[in-house]
Amino acid sequence: MFQDVETSLGEVFMSLIISKFGGTSMGDATCMTRSAEVSLAQKSRLVVVSATSGTTNDLIQIGLLSEKGLRSEAEVLIQKIQDRHLKIANDLNADQKTVFELQTLLSEMDSIARGIFLLRDCSQKAKDVLMSLGERMSSLLFTQALQNVFDRTISEAAQQPSLTARLLDVREVLKTDDNFGKAKPLIDLIKKNCSEKLPRIKEESTTTYVTQGFIGQTSHGLTTTLGRGGSDYSAALLAEALTADILEIWTDVAGVSTTDPRLCNEAIVIDEISFQEMSELATFGAKVLHPATLLPAMRKNIPVLVASSFEPQKPGTWVRREVQKNPLIRALALRRKQTLITISTPEMLHTHGFLYQIFKIFNDHQISIDAITTSEISVSVTLDQSENFSNQLLHDLSAVGEVQIEKNLCLVSLIGNNIVHTPGVAKKIFDAVSSINVRMICYGASRHNFCFLIEDEMGPLAIQRLHHQFIPQTQ
Numbered sequence: 001m002f003q004d005v006e007t008s009l010g011e012v013f014m015s016l017i018i019s020k021f022g023g024t025s026m027g028d029a030t031c032m033t034r035s036a037e038v039s040l041a042q043k044s045r046l047v048v049v050s051a052t053s054g055t056t057n058d059l060i061q062i063g064l065l066s067e068k069g070l071r072s073e074a075e076v077l078i079q080k081i082q083d084r085h086l087k088i089a090n091d092l093n094a095d096q097k098t099v100f101e102l103q104t105l106l107s108e109m110d111s112i113a114r115g116i117f118l119l120r121d122c123s124q125k126a127k128d129v130l131m132s133l134g135e136r137m138s139s140l141l142f143t144q145a146l147q148n149v150f151d152r153t154i155s156e157a158a159q160q161p162s163l164t165a166r167l168l169d170v171r172e173v174l175k176t177d178d179n180f181g182k183a184k185p186l187i188d189l190i191k192k193n194c195s196e197k198l199p200r201i202k203e204e205s206t207t208t209y210v211t212q213g214f215i216g217q218t219s220h221g222l223t224t225t226l227g228r229g230g231s232d233y234s235a236a237l238l239a240e241a242l243t244a245d246i247l248e249i250w251t252d253v254a255g256v257s258t259t260d261p262r263l264c265n266e267a268i269v270i271d272e273i274s275f276q277e278m279s280e281l282a283t284f285g286a287k288v289l290h291p292a293t294l295l296p297a298m299r300k301n302i303p304v305l306v307a308s309s310f311e312p313q314k315p316g317t318w319v320r321r322e323v324q325k326n327p328l329i330r331a332l333a334l335r336r337k338q339t340l341i342t343i344s345t346p347e348m349l350h351t352h353g354f355l356y357q358i359f360k361i362f363n364d365h366q367i368s369i370d371a372i373t374t375s376e377i378s379v380s381v382t383l384d385q386s387e388n389f390s391n392q393l394l395h396d397l398s399a400v401g402e403v404q405i406e407k408n409l410c411l412v413s414l415i416g417n418n419i420v421h422t423p424g425v426a427k428k429i430f431d432a433v434s435s436i437n438v439r440m441i442c443y444g445a446s447r448h449n450f451c452f453l454i455e456d457e458m459g460p461l462a463i464q465r466l467h468h469q470f471i472p473q474t475q
Helices: 027-040 056-065 071-091 097-120 122-155 185-195 230-243 275-283 293-301 352-362 391-398 423-431 456-470
Strands: 017-021 046-049 164-166 208-213 213-218 223-225 246-251 273-274 306-307 316-318 331-343 371-374 378-386 401-415 440-443 450-455
Touching: 017 027, 017 230, 027 071, 027 122, 027 230, 027 246, 046 122, 046 230, 056 071, 056 097, 056 122, 071 097, 071 122, 097 122, 122 164, 122 208, 122 213, 122 223, 164 391, 208 230, 230 246, 230 293, 273 401, 275 293, 275 316, 275 331, 293 306, 331 456, 352 378, 352 391, 371 440, 391 401, 401 440, 401 456, 423 450, 423 456
Parallel strands: 017 046, 017 246, 046 208, 164 208, 246 306, 273 316
Antiparallel strands: 213 223, 306 316, 331 378, 331 401, 371 378, 401 450, 440 450
16 A cells, blocks of 8 residues: 655655544554654645544543542543653654643643633533644644654655645634534535635645644634544545545554454455445444545545554555445444334324424434334334433423333444345345344335344344355455
């Protein structure tokens, strides 16, 4: 996958490649240096980075502890983050300017935590500012790591141009609404800002920009976040705005697998997968890509490479609009911790408007539904248990019909092509899981997906049996 660095540094980069590196790729100075080398080899023009691994969780915990008045416990985590980032800076031999800017960000973290402690209030607005510090610190340090790699490479290669790593505050371009915690990007404004701030990024062959994932800013200058896992989405939004040629997602796995290798040891890495298949796979449980990532890439038809910064020599997985092979079953996904809610009433029979009432209630409570099935007098929907549905939701649904709740379920999904038009698929599926009770089936809405609901503890067994039934050991 790597390019020949010595023969390519002096060439004008003809393609605009945007690379995103996840938290494990930012884990320490060694990881950052390795990722910087990948960025150079791939000729990335814009690099989007996540916070160092575990930092966002620590920042969230700092906010919660401070709100509860547990200042000393919060200070332990503050010190942990400070030690981690100062060590990376030291290991990178960071210059004085970088160290000063890092210390400024660390002071900001302490000040925000102190303010939350004094007010005993950690609003989502304050939490977004606090969480943004993870990416702001990692991008600062990665800029140093990338410049180190540039300087070393130039010193080893005669007659090569000087290369510069330049830090860009993504909040200057990635504008959002004010829905703090899960802000909605303002697509047209992002495109306008990118054209103004980075007008010659494709021609600037000696400059690589480093910026942050996950965060944005309102038109009034308030920091927002795009929701957990939003760094992939950030990179895709920037790729769309800049009309990139390639979007690369560098993580700690060597591509997209036919299923989670932790569930099935027969899982293999897929060489290519279509946008539609990957969208289904990400939505129904695959963790390698954030579900929203593909939307901007699909709108501009930008190929996406998913690969490992720890094993960059491996080819990874390409996600494209068109692929050469379209197998019946490409991959399997397992979405755990599902809740099934069933609303039943005889009044549904031959009467219009009940589905509208039910969906309106979920919409009013801002609850996302995963899968749905209906009968003459019942509607069943699955929700992720991370959704904090309230007693008020259940009360509102009870006004429509009798409500039943079942928890500790999982959603098994088979992702592929022309599933609904292929005879015998359902028989093969249920033959493979004949000893497992199936609680709900969702089939027919998409030609790329067949999913069913079972008890959570049976999920891994179902995946193993289905993988053995449908997935050959070569893709």
